[in-house]
Amino acid sequence: VKTNIPPRIIYKPAGxxxxxxxxxxxxxxxxxxxxxHKTALAIKGMVLRGAPLIGCTAAYGYxxxxxxxxxxxxxxxxxxxxxxxxxxxxxxxxxxALFYAVExxxxxxxxxxxxxxxxxxxxxxxNSIISILENEAKKMEREDITANYMISKFGASLLEKNxxxxxxxxxxxxxxxxxxxxxxxxxxxxxxxxxxxxYVSETRPYLQGARLTAWxxxxxxxxxxxxxxxxxxxxxKNRKIDAVIxxxxxxxxxxxxxxxxxxxxxxxxxxxxxxxxxxxxxTSTIDYNLPSGKEIKIEQRNSKEIIYINGSLIxxxxxxxxxxxxxxxxxKLITAIITESRVFRKPNAEKLFQLxxxxxxx
Amino acid sequence: VKTNIPPRIIYKPAGxxxxxxxxxxxxxxxxxxxxxHKTALAIKGMVLRGAPLIGCTAAYGYxxxxxxxxxxxxxxxxxxxxxxxxxxxxxxxxxxALFYAVExxxxxxxxxxxxxxxxxxxxxxxNSIISILENEAKKMEREDITANYMISKFGASLLEKNxxxxxxxxxxxxxxxxxxxxxxxxxxxxxxxxxxxxYVSETRPYLQGARLTAWxxxxxxxxxxxxxxxxxxxxxKNRKIDAVIxxxxxxxxxxxxxxxxxxxxxxxxxxxxxxxxxxxxxTSTIDYNLPSGKEIKIEQRNSKEIIYINGSLIxxxxxxxxxxxxxxxxxKLITAIITESRVFRKPNAEKLFQLxxxxxxx
Numbered sequence: 001v002k003t004n005i006p007p008r009i010i011y012k013p014a015g016x017x018x019x020x021x022x023x024x025x026x027x028x029x030x031x032x033x034x035x036x037h038k039t040a041l042a043i044k045g046m047v048l049r050g051a052p053l054i055g056c057t058a059a060y061g062y063x064x065x066x067x068x069x070x071x072x073x074x075x076x077x078x079x080x081x082x083x084x085x086x087x088x089x090x091x092x093x094x095x096x097a098l099f100y101a102v103e104x105x106x107x108x109x110x111x112x113x114x115x116x117x118x119x120x121x122x123x124x125x126x127n128s129i130i131s132i133l134e135n136e137a138k139k140m141e142r143e144d145i146t147a148n149y150m151i152s153k154f155g156a157s158l159l160e161k162n163x164x165x166x167x168x169x170x171x172x173x174x175x176x177x178x179x180x181x182x183x184x185x186x187x188x189x190x191x192x193x194x195x196x197x198x199y200v201s202e203t204r205p206y207l208q209g210a211r212l213t214a215w216x217x218x219x220x221x222x223x224x225x226x227x228x229x230x231x232x233x234x235x236x237k238n239r240k241i242d243a244v245i246x247x248x249x250x251x252x253x254x255x256x257x258x259x260x261x262x263x264x265x266x267x268x269x270x271x272x273x274x275x276x277x278x279x280x281x282x283t284s285t286i287d288y289n290l291p292s293g294k295e296i297k298i299e300q301r302n303s304k305e306i307i308y309i310n311g312s313l314i315x316x317x318x319x320x321x322x323x324x325x326x327x328x329x330x331x332k333l334i335t336a337i338i339t340e341s342r343v344f345r346k347p348n349a350e351k352l353f354q355l356x357x358x359x360x361x362x
Numbered sequence: 363v364k365t366n367i368p369p370r371i372i373y374k375p376a377g378x379x380x381x382x383x384x385x386x387x388x389x390x391x392x393x394x395x396x397x398x399h400k401t402a403l404a405i406k407g408m409v410l411r412g413a414p415l416i417g418c419t420a421a422y423g424y425x426x427x428x429x430x431x432x433x434x435x436x437x438x439x440x441x442x443x444x445x446x447x448x449x450x451x452x453x454x455x456x457x458x459a460l461f462y463a464v465e466x467x468x469x470x471x472x473x474x475x476x477x478x479x480x481x482x483x484x485x486x487x488x489n490s491i492i493s494i495l496e497n498e499a500k501k502m503e504r505e506d507i508t509a510n511y512m513i514s515k516f517g518a519s520l521l522e523k524n525x526x527x528x529x530x531x532x533x534x535x536x537x538x539x540x541x542x543x544x545x546x547x548x549x550x551x552x553x554x555x556x557x558x559x560x561y562v563s564e565t566r567p568y569l570q571g572a573r574l575t576a577w578x579x580x581x582x583x584x585x586x587x588x589x590x591x592x593x594x595x596x597x598x599k600n601r602k603i604d605a606v607i608x609x610x611x612x613x614x615x616x617x618x619x620x621x622x623x624x625x626x627x628x629x630x631x632x633x634x635x636x637x638x639x640x641x642x643x644x645t646s647t648i649d650y651n652l653p654s655g656k657e658i659k660i661e662q663r664n665s666k667e668i669i670y671i672n673g674s675l676i677x678x679x680x681x682x683x684x685x686x687x688x689x690x691x692x693x694k695l696i697t698a699i700i701t702e703s704r705v706f707r708k709p710n711a712e713k714l715f716q717l718x719x720x721x722x723x724x
Contacts, residue, residue: 025678168592202668202676204566204590210669210677218678226683228566228668229592230530233627234689265595268634269627306564306590307572309671314564315572316387316580321588327596 003180003187004219005173008053011060011137013067018057020047021174022206025215036065036084043091043098046206050175051249052144052282055097058088059137062105067130075117077129081106094258094299094326096250096287101140108136141177147282148178150340155185155245155280158336158343162196163189163242166232169203169260170212171247171280181280182245183216185338190222198224199241201232203260205306205323229262236273244270248281248337255331255347256293257281261324267333276335283339288356291349293328301325365542365549366581367535370415373422373499375429380419382409383536384568387577398427398446405453405460408568412537413611414506414644417459420450421499424467429492437479439491443468456620456661456688458612458649463502470498503539509644510540512702517547517607517642520698520705524558525551525604528594531565531622532574533609533642543642544607545575547700549582560586561603563594565622567667567685591624598635606632610643610699617693617709618655619643623686629695638697645701650718653711655690663687 006028010017015034022045023029031047033039039061043054065084071077085102092098109129112121121129159165165186172183179187189195198217203209210226217224227235235241244266250258257263257279270277290296303321307314337344341359344351368390372379377396384407385391393409395401401423405416427446433439447464454460471491474483483491521527527548534545541549551557560579565571572588579586589597597603606628612620619625619641632639652658665683669676699706703721706713 026675201592202566204564204592207676210681214681215678218680224682226668226677226681228623229590230563230566230624230627231684231686231689233630234623234686235684237626237689261590261596262592264599265592265627265631268595269630272630272634306588310674312672313388314569315588316577318580319572319576319588320586322593322597324593324596327593327599 003173005216008048008174008177009057009060015064016057016060018042018048021049021212022046024211033061034064035068036061036087039064040087040091049208050170051095051097051247051285052176052181053174054092054095055101055284056137056141056144056177058098059101059105059140061088062102063130063133063137066133072120073117074113074115074119074121077121078113078117081109081113092299093297094249097284100284104140105133105136108132144176144282145178147340148176148180148184151181151280151282151338152179152184152188154343155278155338156189156192156194158278158338159189159194159243161194163194164197164199164240165195166199166201166235166241166244166266167213168201168209168246168263168266170208170216172213172216174212174216175247181247181282183213185245185280186217187220187222190220195222198222199235200224200226201229201262202226203262204229208260232266233269236269236275241275243276243278245278245280248279248285249326250296251281251286251337252290252293252296253286253288253352254292254349255334255337255344255352256296257329257334257337258293258296258298258326259329261327264327264329267329271333277333278336278338279329279334280338283341283355283359286352286355293330296328298327299325365535367578370410370536370539371419371422377426378419378422380404380409383411383574384408386573395423396426397430398423398449401426402449402453411570412532413457413459413609413647414538414543415536416454416457417463417646418499418503418506418539420460421463421467421502423450424464425495425499428495434482435479436475436477436481436483439483440475440479443471443475454661455659456611459646462646466502467495467498470494506538506644507540509702510538510542510546513543513642513644513700514541514546514550516705517640517700518551518554518556520640520700521551521556521605523556525556526559526561526602527557528561528563528597528603528606528628529575530563530571530608530625530628532570532578534575534578536574536578537609542578543609543644545578547607547642548579549584552582552584557584560584561597562586562588563591563624564588565624566591570622594628595631598631598637603637605638605640607640607642610641610647611688612658613643613648613699614652614655614658615648615650615714616654616711617696617699617706617714618658619691619696619699620655620658620660620688621691623689626689626691629691633695639695640698640700641691641696642700645703645717648714650715655692658690660689661687
């Protein structure tokens with residue numbers, strides 16, 4: 001369960017230290033976020049990324065927000081909670097983990113907002129609020145670490161010996177609090193002798209594949225090779241690829257999945273080449289409020305992130321570009337969704353709702 | 363037929379001036395190549411690229427090679443021809459236009475090598491050799507310009523009004539001596555009011571789409587938007603795309619096609635989304651010696667071209683990458699091959715060999 005990756009976030013009552021993933025692997029550098037607003041800015045600016053990590057970071061950001069807030073009455077606490085929730089959830093729209101984390105934090109201290117709004121909260125109550133939130137954030141962190149481990153184990157059991165895997169973006173330790181989801185499966189399976197090689201698509205524009213996943217695999221001693229995003233088809237046609245494994249930012253109730261831009265076309269290519277396509281994500285990624293992928297909001301980011309690389313313009317100065325940060329993979333292109341509770345082969349609404357009705361005990 | 367693109371090569375007896383496409387569109391800069399060796403280095407180093415342009419440049423490089431050669435006898439001429447041919451054809455292995463051009467240049471002066479190898483060539487014969495080669499190179503240039511125009515016209519006739527096109531890499535004026543092949547079709551169709559928008563995939567690692575095609579389209583006043591290579595599937599699923607049009611570096615006798623890496627996966631995606639997939643290339647791109655795409659040699663370039671962008675490493679320092687410069691699109695994924703002679707719908711060996719038996723008169 002231990003990884004060779006530096007901690008993604010370090011919580012102290014004074015503030016969060018966040019590993020700056022924008023400069024990895026060139027530099028290992030931490031930035032500080034001492035309140036909810038700064039935490040939200042770090043999420044928005046992609047200092048950190050990866051759905052489960054965004055969720056846990058938002059939980060700590062929420063805790064810091066309340067810690068730094070000067071609320072005195074129940075009404076003021078309620079207002080602070082609403083403001084902090086809004087700041088955090090407005091950072092990035094696609095990862096459900098963010099909304100889930102904020103909702104859990106809100107719920108955990110909801111009882112303190114009831115009754116007379118003008119009534120002052122005692123120091124004891126204030127301390128209790130902080131302590132509840134701290135426990136909730138730490139619990140979410142532990143849950144993520146456990147979920148990563150279970151996903152890795154379940155996922156590895158689906159692979160044959162000497163498998164060659166293609167993964168996209170980064171669904172590794174750097175996207176979570178634990179060993180990762182898609183990359184967790186790969187490193188776990190590698191220790192069981194099941195991985196002969198991993199191909200990593202570089203994942204433009206932020207190059208999370210080349211910068212983060214290739215680095216993680218190197219540190220975990222799993223042999224890997226980087227490809228450009230336009231080489232996946234060539235690879236599937238000309239070399240042995242046994243499975244594609246990716247993460248997910250949100251899963252609709254029917255199994256349609258949002259993940260990093262480029263995932264959808266990998267699923268089409270995998271189908272065409274008859275290669276299993278696996279999505280690895282904790283059950284907290286499932287959004288039961290959305291009947292299908294059509295309803296998942298896709299974040300459209302600034303096109304400058306496409307047409308500038310390291311500050312230099314790659315085209316003419318009047319050029320335009322689109323920058324959808326995610327895309328939707330329909331369930332029919334997904335061989336299985338691997339969660340910490342169970343593996344959903346040929347995912348559909350019926351199977352996913354079973355889980356909601358009978359959630360596995362943690 | 364006139365383009366708004368600076369000349370790609372300028373031939374003078376003292377040497378070639380070659381537009382340095384590696385720094386476009388940031389700088390318009392020419393480099394000099396005064397002999398065959400320097401011309402070959404420019405081709406290998408991607409100062410220029412694009413199959414038809416490589417062919418014409420090689421023809422002028424050959425001419426310069428003979429011009430600078432100190433041959434005196436028929437035997438020495440023959441040796442010079444062999445050396446120059448070898449230097450040029452060893453620059454890049456995939457574009458057939460390169461081999462075709464060198465072969466034509468060789469053939470045009472073959473008669474001077476016959477007979478007694480020790481016999482000295484007169485000054486008159488030497489002048490005649492230079493003049494024949496100059497005419498042959500200029501003829502190839504004119505043929506390419508005409509072929510571009512005919513391809514553009516034929517291709518445009520296949521498009522409906524207000525078409526939205528996706529193109530990859532650069533098969534434009536910058537890849538040819540004329541108005542381009544795939545981009546020629548787009549600019550020609552645009553003048554006929556048939557184009558509402560063009561999407562250009564950036565084409566890692568050399569970004570020919572973002573750097574060259576987007577710039578050409580801007581100069582030709584065709585509205586365009588850049589996408590990362592991993593957004594093509596998203597685009598086909600979520601926006602109106604009426605056709606994919608690309609160029610070709612070599613076409614096997616059965617219609618299988620080699621083109622810039624990433625073309626193959628676009629053809630698979632186009633098939634899945636029921637979008638016509640067109641390949642535009644002059645008939646000189648057809649290699650009748652190769653029964654299928656399996657026999658086309660794919661150039662494997664240095665992986666440093668992947669893991670460094672503008673001199674900075676995008677991954678950890680021990681990372682490895684693959685860099686196939688081209689891939690093969692099988693004929694069954696090609697809706698039509700558009701040549702200057704005719705349009706081959708559902709291309710196959712029978713149709714392509716018809717052209718060899720009954721070539722269109724130029």
